[in-house]
Amino acid sequence: MKRVLVTGGGGFVGSNIVRQLCQEGIECLVLGRSHYPEIEALGVRCLQGDICNPAFLLDCCRDVDTVFHVAALAGIWGRWEDYYRINVQGTENVLAACTKNKVRHLVYTSTPSVVFNGKDIVNGDEQLPYANRFLCHYARSKVMAEKMVLERSGKELLSCAIRPHLVWGPGDPHLIPRLLERGRQRQLKKVGNCTNLVDISYVENVAEAHILAAKNLETKGTASGQPYFISQGEPVNLWDWIDELFQRMDIPRIDSCVPFSLAYAAGTVLEGLHRVFKPAKEPKMTRFLAEQLAKSHFFSIARAQHDLGYKVRISTEEGMERLYRSL
Numbered sequence: 476m477k478r479v480l481v482t483g484g485g486g487f488v489g490s491n492i493v494r495q496l497c498q499e500g501i502e503c504l505v506l507g508r509s510h511y512p513e514i515e516a517l518g519v520r521c522l523q524g525d526i527c528n529p530a531f532l533l534d535c536c537r538d539v540d541t542v543f544h545v546a547a548l549a550g551i552w553g554r555w556e557d558y559y560r561i562n563v564q565g566t567e568n569v570l571a572a573c574t575k576n577k578v579r580h581l582v583y584t585s586t587p588s589v590v591f592n593g594k595d596i597v598n599g600d601e602q603l604p605y606a607n608r609f610l611c612h613y614a615r616s617k618v619m620a621e622k623m624v625l626e627r628s629g630k631e632l633l634s635c636a637i638r639p640h641l642v643w644g645p646g647d648p649h650l651i652p653r654l655l656e657r658g659r660q661r662q663l664k665k666v667g668n669c670t671n672l673v674d675i676s677y678v679e680n681v682a683e684a685h686i687l688a689a690k691n692l693e694t695k696g697t698a699s700g701q702p703y704f705i706s707q708g709e710p711v712n713l714w715d716w717i718d719e720l721f722q723r724m725d726i727p728r729i730d731s732c733v734p735f736s737l738a739y740a741a742g743t744v745l746e747g748l749h750r751v752f753k754p755a756k757e758p759k760m761t762r763f764l765a766e767q768l769a770k771s772h773f774f775s776i777a778r779a780q781h782d783l784g785y786k787v788r789i790s791t792e793e794g795m796e797r798l799y800r801s802l
Contacts, residue, residue, distance in 0.1 A: 476580075476689060478502045480539045482526055482569065483546030484519070485511035487648055488584060488639070491682035492543055493519055499686075506535050506546065526565035532572040541580040541689050544569045544624075549649070551611040551764060552749075552757035562616035566623055573632050580692040581634035582685050583624040587674070587704060587774060588614040589638070595671070595771040601702050601778050610763035621702065628700040633692040636702040637685055640774065644678035644794055645801035654717060655802075658726040662759065665732040667769030669714045674706035674773040677794035680787055681705055687783040703779040707794075708787045710773035723799050738765035 479496060483489040484505030493514055496503050503519045505511065510521045524531040526546050536542065548561040566583070573581055590596070590603040591614065605622070609615035621636050628634040643650050657663040684705045691698040718728055733741075742765045745758035779785040789797075 476501050476541045476693060478504070478539050479541040479543065479689075480504045480506060480535055481543045481545060482506045483584075484543075485509065485514055485521070486545065487646060488642060488678060488681055488685075489543070489545040490514060490646075491644075491678050492545065492685050493517065495679075495682050495686055504535065504539065506532075526568055527560055529568045529571060532568045533575060536569075536572040536576040536578055539576065539578055541582070541693070542569065542573055542578055543582050543584070543685055543689070545584040545685075547584065547617070547620075548613070550613060550757070551761055553612060554754075555612045555615075558612040558616040559619075562613070563619045563623075566620040570623060570627055570632070578632060580689055581624065581628075581632055582688045582692070583621065583634060583636045584685070585621045585624075585636040585638045585702060586614070586617050587638045587640045587772065589618045589621055589702075591766075591772060593766045593770070596773065597672075597771055598773065598775050599704075600775045601704065610761065610766065614763075625700050625702065633696055633699040635688050635692060635698040635700065637681070637688055637705055638702055638774075639676040639681040639684070639705040640674035640772070642676045642678050642681050643798065645797055647678070647798075651720075651798065651802075654720065655724060655726065658717075658721050658724075658729070661727065663717075663729055664738075665714050665729050665768075666738045666765055667735040669712075669732065671713055671769060671771040672710035672773050673713045673771065674704075674710050675716070675791065676706045677787075677789045677791070679789050679794075680707070683788065684779060684783065684785050687779075687785055691783055697782050701778070701782065703783065703785075704774035704776055705779055705785065706774060706776055707791045708776050709791070710771075711791065713768070719795075723795075724802065735765060735769040738769065741765075 485507040742762040
């Protein structure tokens with residue numbers, strides 16, 4: 476890799492990829508919706524624009540050998556039109572720009588939600604089929620986008636997909652802040668029997684996995700057309716992990732618990748009410764969230780270890796200490 480483009484390079488995962496690339500002396504361009512002073516201070520050029528603009532993307536990919544397509548509309552609530560435009564059509568635009576500019580390698584940031592069908596997943600691997608029922612537009616749009624990326628991997632453009640699960644760490648603008656906010660407001664209840672195990676992923680490990688994937692595409696090429704689950708390698712009990720986080724941050728322990736069936740029913744009702752009366756505001760509970768909070772979902776990282784040489788360099792314990800210090 477000599478010159479790379481990172482879409483969404485100002486975001487949480489994207490910025491960590493950029494920092495690691497800069498440490499290796501690789502020239503980086505960042506495509507984002509704004510300029511990012513901390514990223515530009517690394518000597519990175521920020522290209523301000525929209526991945527939904529094909530002409531802009533075509534120009535961004537000129538003289539680039541590798542693209543990390545990290546940009547996406549995340550979340551579990553919103554309009555399908557927005558998720559489709561950004562996650563599906565945006566990815567189509569990235570693929571077209573890569574092809575026209577003869578970019579050789581593409582690493583796509585996906586999600587384990589593409590295989591989540593509402594049931595427990597215990598040590599699942601990449602043989603799991605794509606989900607066929609969707610309770611949030613994000614998962615559905617990411618399935619469509621990942622399929623495009625992997626199906627088009629060939630001689631002209633080698634591509635693969637990275638599926639990190641519950642990414643966290645210093646600077647996290649999503650998972651940890653939302654947990655802390657709900658905890659402080661006493662708005663979080665335990666769901667189900669509280670024995671569910673889930674994967675978590677420290678952001679620096681996730682960033683390294685992306686770079687290892689790009690290096691594989693550049694050399695061996697065995698990652699071409701393949702998806703890879705990425706995590707800490709050992710699942711955690713979701714509610715024990717949250718309890719420890721709250722304890723360290725002096726937030727009251729979650730004492731109340733509701734059955735999964737009740738949380739799911741509440742999600743059904745709230746979704747219906749919000750669609751009618753508050754379509755722009757995310758409900759406090761949805762069916763997808765109820766399943767995520769009550770079910771086990773953790774995956775094997777054996778394929779990433781074998782193909783990419785992925786290792787968990789920052790342990791969960793060390794990552795949590797770094798997180799606490801940052802908070």
